[in-house]
């Protein structure tokens with residue numbers, strides 16, 4: 001206790017001194033006061049920590065399958081009728097949230113499943129958006145033809161990035177992907193004849209189908225819901241497949257995975273390509289909705305935000321990543337006054353999550369195996385192993 | 393030792409591996425007969441693990457060839473070698489720590505099945521059937537190694553001895569012809585070692601050939617059919633346990649070393 | 655023209671080298687890319703301007719301009735040093751045994767925090783270096799102009815790099831640093847307080863970056879809160895180019911990268927200036943990941 005008080009006191013004072021030149025003495029004092037308040041809150045919380053953790057773990061266990069499914073059902077209904085029970089603004093925010101779910105789930109394949117830290121993921125989003133913009137304005141193709149092409153273009157870029165970098169160690173890979181993202185952005189910014197430079201590409205056509213041309217926010221909303229459902233479905237299937245298992249094995253131990261017959265080059269490339277193609281789809285959708293693309297939408301910070309969604313939600317966990325995306329889009333929207341503090345809160349959250357809850361909101365818990373009833377029976381009978389017999 | 397051409401499963405021809413001038417292994421010729429338990433012994437740093445790494449494709453050998461099951465596998469990638477029917481464990485256990493015991497073994501048993509993107513996403517009948525076969529097989533190996541009760545535990549939560557056994561189970565699940573074990577008994581207590589020996593014998597009964605690195609001499613002498621001795625990267629002896637026990641060079645390599653370090 | 659580009663390249667290259675040293679030293683000891691190192695450099699640049707503004711306010715330059723500059727550098731490196739060790743304490747030390755991915759994410763988070771902290775505290779607009787303390791004048795060799803600021807930057811950089819080399823080679827702490835870089839566990843067993851060595855490493859790296867920040871603010875006369883990001887990547891590129899973990903390598907890499915960039919901007923295209931650095935980084939990592947002076951590292955199976 002005494003130790004903790006000392007630590008807090010010293011820490012607060014230290015940070016106070018460090019911030020004086022930047023904040024000025026008055027603001028630094030405010031900062032000090034808020035640190036002290038934080039410390040007091042901490043000391044109030046501390047004695048109850050165990051109780052709170054217990055309650056929390058109980059709550060997490062609570063959702064029995066039936067409750068869980070009814071919860072999902074309610075959410076699904078709400079999502080479906082959203083445009084009718086809210087206004088355009090909310091529909092737009094929700095559209096953007098689902099776009100980010102698609103992006104975050106795509107990045108989750110690369111980072112969460114395969115364990116490859118990609119800091120330039122936004123590049124694939126950009127490739128998708130610009131592919132859409134160019135193909136639709138210059139080649140005059142329709143939305144339904146262009147969207148898959150956007151995904152394919154992004155996947156090709158994923159392989160282009162992946163191929164030379166696969167041999168790199170984790171942190172080198174992070175830097176190279178970051179550099180790659182910047183290279184794409186700088187190129188978009190300067191290759192005026194094709195990309196329109198900083199002005200971007202204007203007058204992009206939206207989708208049209210069965211005589212309905214998309215003009216209202218809720219048209220796009222339902223379109224992104226379809227894309228979102230497809231993404232969740234596909235990523236979930238991948239996660240539960242041999243491929244998903246192989247990715248996680250690579251993440252856990254590359255060398256052991258190789259010894260188990262997994263072609264790690266192929267699997268990593270597949271992760272890059274698939275992750276990128278979801279970003280490509282999201283990018284295509286983004287371009288068609290905004291009717292306008294420019295390099296400004298594809299900065300490093302966009303990559304960081306998407307990564308943050310994956311990390312905060314829980315790397316490798318699909319519900320976690322969805323939750324992460326929703327929280328990170330809705331929260332800043334609802335805290336308009338905090339707009340300026342958005343990034344600093346994101347950054348601090350990344351640090352704090354790594355320090356105190358590395359598994360995120362919902363950790364990537366591997367599923368318990370669901371066995372056929374007969375196998376389950378055999379498994380139960382076999383609790384007496386060869387090993388125990390020998391020890392008698 | 394019988395040298396029957398048809399009976400040889402693995403053969404290395406003058407395998408040499410150097411690390412920046414240091415000869416970790418030099419001109420090692422190894423013959424391993426089908427169905428036998430072969431022990432590879434030698435003092436620390438003799439090059440045993442390096443030899444394993446060359447055979448399983450983790451290190452490209454500086455010189456020499458590796459013939460497995462009549463095929464030249466020199467230069468193949470580790471995953472290709474695994475497909476030809478070789479599986480291994482590692483001296484410093486390498487499990488998929490955050491995966492369950494069952495999933496660890498599933499990774500092994502899915503080695504014999506193709507992975508297709510379409511299959512994964514559509515989850516069609518064939519994929520489902522294969523997936524069922526894979527988990528059936530995995531369960532079988534779980535039982536075979538006596539790990540059933542841990543099926544849903546995370547690998548990292550197992551005891552040391554159980555982790556070693558899991559690594560072995562995972563290797564077995566790839567359905568190998570040849571199983572390479574790098575010091576499987578290291579760090580095990582007496583009981584665990586005994587259990588492991590039983591397990592290795594059981595594996596032999598399944599007609600799987602075993603190449604085993606081991607420092608525990610009592611164990612080696614009891615279960616090995618043939619022994620190869622490495623010292624300073626050079627093969628100094630081979631033969632039955634009895635022959636090797638009496639070999640002058642082997643005694644010199646072990647005793648001499650011990651005297652020097654004492 | 656060529657000479658001018660070379661001079662510009664050497665100037666900016668020595669700044670890259672100073673920052674690169676921080677990356678390389680931390681990497682040598684922790685095998686960790688200190689992602690927030692570029693922000694430390696940015697903080698140094700701000701700190702320099704803040705200090706000078708303060709000194710102008712109290713009228714110090716009227717007494718002695720040289721003293722003002724010396725005190726400015728001192729203030730900047732004291733604060734960047736403090737920020738550096740705080741960074742280590744908060745974001746890295748608690749994760750010493752965590753998976754690499756966690757450490758990297760925490761580092762990126764820290765980098766975002768520092769950047770936005772400076773933006774919120776100092777405003778999003780560029781800050782100008784006070785003209786009262788600009789060093790005027792230049793040397794003219796052939797038809798190349800070398801400003802005194804450039805001379806100062808190069809001279810100071812050489813001085814600091816020699817100082818560092820001496821420190822690492824000759825002092826007890828320096829030797830302990832080398833031992834820790836060789837094998838941290840072993841060094842710990844030999845009685846070296848590796849935690850302390852790590853703090854010292856962060857301290858030195860941050861001091862060098864802080865000084866680099868002040869120099870660049872004098873050179874360009876302008877700073878902003880996002881300058882650490884690009885400079886950080888470039889300095890990291892320099893460290894990789896020279897062979898990460900290798901101190902002379904970082905110096906060489908910095909200078910080379912500076913030259914390359916200046917010549918590339920002069921003769922090829924200045925818009926794509928930043929792309930050159932990334933291209934170099936990618937090419938080096940792919941074809942010679944050990945860099946120019948780095949040693950071979952092979953993964954143990």
Ligand SMILES: Nc1ncnc2c1ncn2[C@@H]1O[C@H](COP(=O)(O)OP(=O)(O)OP(=O)(O)O)[C@@H](O)[C@H]1O
Pocket residue numbers: 411415416434435436437438439440441442443483952953954955
């Ligand atoms: N990747 C590597 N790089 C450099 N040298 C290596 C490498 N791997 C092994 N060596 C060297 O090769 C020699 C043989 O090592 P190896 O690990 O094969 O011995 P070992 O017989 O398995 O010993 P132990 O019984 O201790 O496991 C040693 O001198 C070791 O230092």
Ligand SMILES: [Mg+2]
Pocket residue numbers: 440441442483
């Ligand atoms: Mg060994």
